[in-house]
Amino acid sequence: MSAVAQSATARRVPRARVADWVMPWLSVAAVLLLFELLPRIGVLPEKHFPPISQTLAELGDQLTQGRFWEAVGNTMQGWALGLGIAAVLAVPIGIVIGSTRLLYRASRGLIEFLRPIPSVALIPLAILIYGTGLESKVFLAAFACFWQLLIATLYGVQDVDPVATDTARSFGFSRIQRLFRVTLPSAVPYIATGVRIASAVALILTVTAELVIGSPGLGRSINLARSGGNVELMYALIIATGVLGLLLNAISVQAERRLLHWHPSQRRAAEARE
Amino acid sequence: MSARRERWLGLGLEVTVPLLALGLWAVLSAGSDTYYFPPLTEILETFADTWVFERVGSDVVPSLVRMGLGFAIALVLAIAIGLGLGLSPRARRAAAPIVEFLRAIPPPALLPFAILVIGVGNSMKVFIIAFVCLWPILLNTVDGVIGVDLTLRDTARVYGIGTRDRVWRLMLPAASPQIFAGIRTAVSLALIMMVISEMVASTNGIGYFVLQSQRSFAIPEMWSGILLLGLLGYALNGGLVMIERRLLRWHRGARASALG
Amino acid sequence: MLKVEHLSKTYGEGDDAVEAIRDLDFEVSEKEFVCIVGPSGCGKTTLLKCISGLLPPSGGEVRLHGQRIEGPPEQMALVFQEYSRSLYPWMTVRQNVAFPVRRKHSAEDTRRLVESAVRSVGLTGSLDRYPWELSGGMQQRVAIARALAYQPEILLMDEPFASVDAQTRADLEDLILEVREEYGVTVVFVTHDIDESVYLGDRIVVLTPAPTTVQEVLDVDLPQPRDQVATKELPAFARYRAHVYRSIKRKQPEAVPVETESARA
Numbered sequence: 001m002s003a004v005a006q007s008a009t010a011r012r013v014p015r016a017r018v019a020d021w022v023m024p025w026l027s028v029a030a031v032l033l034l035f036e037l038l039p040r041i042g043v044l045p046e047k048h049f050p051p052i053s054q055t056l057a058e059l060g061d062q063l064t065q066g067r068f069w070e071a072v073g074n075t076m077q078g079w080a081l082g083l084g085i086a087a088v089l090a091v092p093i094g095i096v097i098g099s100t101r102l103l104y105r106a107s108r109g110l111i112e113f114l115r116p117i118p119s120v121a122l123i124p125l126a127i128l129i130y131g132t133g134l135e136s137k138v139f140l141a142a143f144a145c146f147w148q149l150l151i152a153t154l155y156g157v158q159d160v161d162p163v164a165t166d167t168a169r170s171f172g173f174s175r176i177q178r179l180f181r182v183t184l185p186s187a188v189p190y191i192a193t194g195v196r197i198a199s200a201v202a203l204i205l206t207v208t209a210e211l212v213i214g215s216p217g218l219g220r221s222i223n224l225a226r227s228g229g230n231v232e233l234m235y236a237l238i239i240a241t242g243v244l245g246l247l248l249n250a251i252s253v254q255a256e257r258r259l260l261h262w263h264p265s266q267r268r269a270a271e272a273r274e
Numbered sequence: 275m276s277a278r279r280e281r282w283l284g285l286g287l288e289v290t291v292p293l294l295a296l297g298l299w300a301v302l303s304a305g306s307d308t309y310y311f312p313p314l315t316e317i318l319e320t321f322a323d324t325w326v327f328e329r330v331g332s333d334v335v336p337s338l339v340r341m342g343l344g345f346a347i348a349l350v351l352a353i354a355i356g357l358g359l360g361l362s363p364r365a366r367r368a369a370a371p372i373v374e375f376l377r378a379i380p381p382p383a384l385l386p387f388a389i390l391v392i393g394v395g396n397s398m399k400v401f402i403i404a405f406v407c408l409w410p411i412l413l414n415t416v417d418g419v420i421g422v423d424l425t426l427r428d429t430a431r432v433y434g435i436g437t438r439d440r441v442w443r444l445m446l447p448a449a450s451p452q453i454f455a456g457i458r459t460a461v462s463l464a465l466i467m468m469v470i471s472e473m474v475a476s477t478n479g480i481g482y483f484v485l486q487s488q489r490s491f492a493i494p495e496m497w498s499g500i501l502l503l504g505l506l507g508y509a510l511n512g513g514l515v516m517i518e519r520r521l522l523r524w525h526r527g528a529r530a531s532a533l534g
Numbered sequence: 535m536l537k538v539e540h541l542s543k544t545y546g547e548g549d550d551a552v553e554a555i556r557d558l559d560f561e562v563s564e565k566e567f568v569c570i571v572g573p574s575g576c577g578k579t580t581l582l583k584c585i586s587g588l589l590p591p592s593g594g595e596v597r598l599h600g601q602r603i604e605g606p607p608e609q610m611a612l613v614f615q616e617y618s619r620s621l622y623p624w625m626t627v628r629q630n631v632a633f634p635v636r637r638k639h640s641a642e643d644t645r646r647l648v649e650s651a652v653r654s655v656g657l658t659g660s661l662d663r664y665p666w667e668l669s670g671g672m673q674q675r676v677a678i679a680r681a682l683a684y685q686p687e688i689l690l691m692d693e694p695f696a697s698v699d700a701q702t703r704a705d706l707e708d709l710i711l712e713v714r715e716e717y718g719v720t721v722v723f724v725t726h727d728i729d730e731s732v733y734l735g736d737r738i739v740v741l742t743p744a745p746t747t748v749q750e751v752l753d754v755d756l757p758q759p760r761d762q763v764a765t766k767e768l769p770a771f772a773r774y775r776a777h778v779y780r781s782i783k784r785k786q787p788e789a790v791p792v793e794t795e796s797a798r799a
Contacts, residue, residue: 020367027368034304048391105284109292116507118462120469120481124488128310128425128496200380204466207380212485223474226386234390238383243459245378288771427752430589431605432612433634433684443633447624524664531666 050232071237072244074217078134078206079248082141083199090146091191094153099183102198104154115151119144119205123212137209137217144199144205152194156187189260196252201243218244284351290316297445312494321498329483334502337479340396343470344403348460352408353453360449366416377409381463382470403467407460414456418449452516452526461510469503480506535563535722536585536688540594542745543580554580556745557594562688567714567721572741572749572780578724582692582744585722586612598688612682615693617673621665621680627652627662631680651677651683654713671702675709680715688720695730704762707734708790711760728782732774733760740781750781 027076035052038044062068097103126136161184168178210219218241227235300314325334359366387404392398422445430444446453472481484499540674543555554577562568572578583589585596587606596603606612614620616755621630631651636644652658656676665673691710695703707730714721725731731738732754740749747749752773756765765771 021366023367026373031372102280102284102287104289106287109288110295113292114504114507116462116511117500117504118465118469119508120466120473120483121474121503121507124484124496125467125500126312127488128493140311204382205379208382208470209381212470213384219380222383222386224388231390234386238387239377241383242375242379245380246375249378423619425614425616426622428583429612429614431588432586432610433680434606434608434637435634436637437634439637443625444622447622450624481712524624524666526665527664528618532618 016035023153026084032186047233050235055232055235056231059239060250062233062236062240067238068221068237069216071216071221072192072240073216075203075210075219075241075244078137078141078209078215078217079199081134081138082206083145083195085138085142086145086149086198086202087195089142090149091153095157095179095183096148098154098157098187099179104158110152111147111150114204120208122210126209127213130214132213134215135211135260137206137215140209144201148198148201149191149194152188152190152197156190156194157183159190160186167221191258192256196249196256199248199252200245201249207241208229280470304469310493312497316494317497317501319430320494321501324495324498333480333483335476336396336407337468337472337481338478340399340471341403341464344467345407345460345464347400347404348407348464349411351404352370352411352456352460353415353446356453357445359412360416360419360445364369373409373412377413378495381406384472385474388471392405398475399471400466401419403464406463410459410463411453412425412433414452415449418452419445421452451522454522458511458514458518461514462471462507465503465507465510535564535599536595536722537583537600538594539592539597541581541584542593542665543577543584544592545588553745555591556747558741558747560751562720562722562741563784565718565720566732567711567736568739569735569737570722570724570739570741571728571731571778571782572725572746573743576609576743577746578726578741579692580689581741582722582724583704585592586610586690588612604711609687610748611684611686611689613674613677613681613689613691613694615669616666616698617670617677617694619732620678621673623664623666624664625679626664626678627657627679630665630676631683632739634680635683646687649685651679654716655679655709659672669702671698671706674706678710678713682719685717686719686763687713687742688722689763691721693725696726703730708760710734711763715779727742727768728775728778729766732756733762733770738774738778740778749784752778752781768790 032052035044035049039046039049039051080179090184097107122140122143123136126139130136130139164182164186165178168182173181173202205221206217209215210221211223214223218237222234222237222241225231225237287496296314303311303313304315306313359369374455381402388398388402388405392401426444426448430440435444467486468479469481472479473485476482479500480503484496487493487496487499536558538558541558542553543553545554547767558581560568564715570578570581580589584591585603587596587603587610587721590604598607600606619710625633628648628651632644635647649658649661655667655678655779657672657675657679660668660672660676665676668676677694694710695706696704710721710723711734712721723734735754738752738754740752741747742749756770756774764783
């Protein structure tokens with residue numbers, strides 16, 4: 001039976017190749033069509049699922065409105081500041097801890113205990129201390145990204161090839177020189193992967209803060225659209241948020257690739273997919 | 275310093291530093307009259323009063339049930355769909371844009387959608403947890419199945435291994451290290467979505483309790499809830515590590531022997 | 535019983551096409567031990583994959599008992615070179631060997647087949663260990679036991695001993711000769727090692743560099759049973775070895791001596 005199946009696959013190859021690039025477009029078209037037709041013929045309740053064309057029209061309309069871009073700007077601001085602050089703190093701390101063995105051992109227990117704490121648990125604390133504005137958002141995003149980046153940096157620093165360090169030492173490089181010439185370049189791929197994942201985390205926490213705390217931004221706009229009964233707007237904003245997520249991810253993947261195309265460990269880092 | 279002494283010192287530090295940190299917190303916060311940072315002793319007393327076992331039935335159990343149910347649904351669906359996509363390049367190509375888009379949406383952005391369509395009850399929370407946990411497991415399953423060694427596949431073909439055995443005893447175990455990586459991400463997401471969904475729309479649960487305590491300015495209660503969530507995160511993580519150690523013993527062994 | 539006729543295999547299409555095998559013919563009879571030897575880089579593995587039905591040929595065909603092979607047939611077992619990748623690391627030795635067998639036999643028969651195959655390769659003590667706990671040579675023994683327990687009529691082996699050390703290799707060579715007697719199985723053995731092909735084979739099929747075709751088919755008339763020391767000491771062994779060596783180095787297939795051409799039929 002498997003013999004028959006095998007020769008069938010062999011014969012099908014040329015036909016499959018033609019369809020290769022068509023398949024993704026076809027499935028997108030099919031999904032769009034489904035979400036257009038199902039609400040119209042009443043399979044999906046139109047009250048909750050407006051036809052996709054109306055949602056897309058609403059999205060197009062939003063793109064011309066200042067309020068929409070203001071919300072996007074607010075979200076991006078929280079994302080950038082959270083990620084940036086986390087990076088500025090986590091990377092140097094990670095390098096220092098990671099390159100001193102005793103310091104690493106001393107902090108490991110603490111890190112292992114603090115890391116799994118879900119950052120959203122701190123939402124009430126953030127409200128208490130920072131109120132409902134930008135600071136809360138940034139605090140939450142930075143807290144979540146910090147651990148991600150710290151762990152990535154620690155792994156990177158620890159993974160330095162001892163032969164490379166010994167070679168540098170035998171040539172009489174000082175500790176500081178070794179740090180900049182050997183340790184850091186080896187850790188860069190890990191840090192880059194960490195930044196890519198942290199970027200997604202920062203966006204999630206920013207949107208969460210907007211939704212739960214009510215800081216201005218896309219998250220709050222989505223929730224307001226729902227409570228205001230503007231269903232098309234809610235879907236349009238969710239799609240916009242998804243596109244934002246896609247864009248940020250594409251940018252960080254590109255940046256990572258451009259930065260590290262030369263590095264063999266890029267392949268290994270790419271294996272760990274989050 | 276000898277290597278042996280250093281090792282013992284390291285181990286000692288690993289245990290004592292967290293304890294010292296806790297002690298420091300206790301000392302610094304003792305007699306604190308800062309409203310937001312009550313003394314640690316007060317937080318711990320409140321913790322004992324609240325969670326042992328006063329509110330376990332009313333808040334902890336509902337939270338855990340939502341999380342567990344959502345995660346379990348995601349696990350089953352993700353592995354089933356992931357196997358399908360991993361085995362069929364055509365299906366994979368067709369699904370790629372949809373999967374990529376759905377997983378790029380920051381999960382909390384979908385909460386309003388879930389509330390609108392399903393309401394504010396338990397099913398909404400289970401749905402959103404399942405939806406969010408689906409992607410990391412799904413993508414890792416697909417990657418794992420695609421990555422199954424060609425020689426392993428050829429061996430199964432030569433020996434005429436049937437489809438069922440090929441899926442259950444070849445593809446699934448071979449992909450399991452990757453699937454586990456996805457599960458670890460999914461579990462931390464499940465905890466996060468449980469908390470968020472309870473904060474946004476609920477009348478019980480740990481997330482609800484924490485936010486409600488803050489709103490009613492019951493600060494020690496709020497801290498005790500945060501502490502509980504931290505412990506929960508830590509316990510889940512530890513539990514997973516233990517399960518993984520047991521289930522993937524062969525993987526570590528095989529990798530160690532390949533390197534050595 | 536096994537007939538390879540006008541077999542050809544080309545990878546890719548158009549300008550990128552790589553011709554691995556070109557118009558290749560040979561035959562294997564019942565209970566025969568045929569070694570296929572060729573320069574490294576020639577399509578030995580491709581050839582074996584075509585024979586086992588893992589790869590569809592681009593032209594020609596392979597027949598087993600007159601039946602065209604279009605997928606891995608029931609009567610064949612294949613032992614790969616990469617033992618560490620062909621054994622399932624999450625299964626013990628017992629489970630690995632039983633995996634292909636349990637589908638066809640009752641639990642009781644499976645246990646019997648598995649245990650006798652593992653005994654034949656001398657690994658009874660390791661039945662419940664995992665492959666990665668064993669040395670390379672022992673892992674390849676497990677792979678051989680798995681093939682034997684499957685009870686094939688024909689055993690294909692793709693450079694099975696290429697990644698083990700010399701002493702283990704000699705042990706495994708003798709092991710395969712023993713189990714071949716014990717199980718009465720036909721063996722097609724691919725190798726790049728000339729000594730190995732002369733020592734093991736009843737017949738040797740010498741291949742040309744890619745695009746691969748048959749350079750020469752040679753009958754090996756050395757006394758049975760073979761012995762690592764006595765056989766390799768024989769002047770005849772040295773002559774065969776020199777012959778195969780020259781045959782591999784020779785560029786044109788036309789230069790093949792007439793008498794070996796006739797021995798082919």
